[in-house]
Amino acid sequence: MQGLTEETHRVIADLARQYGLSEDAVLAMLMAVQRGQGTMAQFNIGELGGSGQWMLGGMTMVGDMFNYGLKNTVDSLCNALSQALAAGRIVFPTETGGASVWWPQHLGSPSSAGAQNDSAYAVFPAQRRLAIKDAGGVTLYDTGDHFISGVGQQQGSNSGLTFSSQYGSFSVSSLRRADEPAEPVQPQEAWAPPLSDVQPSAAPKVQPLQQQPAAIVAPAPSGEAAGQAPPAPAPSGSTAPKGAAEIIGLIEKLASLREAGILTDAEFSAKKTELLARL
Structure with a gap:
């Protein structure tokens, strides 16, 4: 070559x-x-x-x-x-065939250089710089993360120069000049939903302890409802004695009934014997 x-x-x-x-x-x-x-x-x-x-x-x-x-x-x-x-150890000739170096020396050797109409360009991928030479002098642009692989030109001045990269075609005017301060990067705030969409996280509701109602004990079903024969009624005038004093009182009542002629001696004696057996 x-x-x-x-x-x-x-x-x-x-x-x-x-x-x-x-x-x-x-x-x-x-x-x-x-x-x-x-x-x-x-x-x-x-x-x-x-x-x-x-x-x-x-x-x-x-x-x-x-x-x-x-x-x-x-x-x-x-x-x-x-x-x-x-490292700039390899230098390719410019497309114009000129041997003069018009770009700043600190950039080293460009990966590609050439001319379109009244403008010249040189690409320096290692430094992320694009040098453009026109009637107004030499201007450096920051190429960012573009990997420039082609060049073209629209009608007009150097602002019409277009380059192609992995992102497609772009114009020189879309690049930031190297002598302009970079825009400060604003810290990205963590996304939060609008307040109207946020439901307050209420504490779990504690239900008050409710006193359980006392158990209602239904009366035991009668013998007829339970399907059982009803208990035989107690003999008239007799109840289950609760002690010796009560039994003696019953015997005294029976004696008064005998004296009144309501009970016979045999009936009195039989009932008395029954009560005394409970002592």
Whole structure:
């Protein structure tokens, strides 16, 4: 490739010797890594197994999928090229063919540079900067997390420059100028539902202890209701004595009934014998 610096040729030659490859194979891989902004590459190189893919810190795929030695070679080579690009050891010629460097020197070498109509651009992914040169001078923009992979221009001045990244097409005017202070990041407050939607968490209601009503004891069913024969009525004039005094009182009553002629001597004697047996 024409226009490469001596340092770039030296890097390519050293890597070719280190990995046992031709300089053309290393240069082809360099172009693939450069197109991937130093973080990825899609390539088709015969010396490296044909078609393959590489991603920084990710998976490496080669045509000979079970050739793990080849995978390690591709991964190591791509990592070395990515580091050389980030360090500015590799410089690509601008699309205009000009050798002059118009961007600030502290940015190092751009991953890509070119010109569209009256504007020139240079992309510096490691520094997250895009340099634009027009009639008003050189302006630096913060590219944020864009990985610029293409450029175009609408009608007009540099504000019409458009670039493409993993997010699609965007204009230079949508980027923040590097000399402008970044907007402070407002702390994100934890979301809370509107007060109208919040139901107060009331304490659980404690039911007062209610005094249980005293158990109502239903009267025992009569013998007829219970299906049992009713108890035989007690003999007239006789109750179950509760003590000796009561029995003696009953005998005295019986004696008075005999004297009145209500009871016979036989009836008196039988009842008296019955009462005395209860003592």
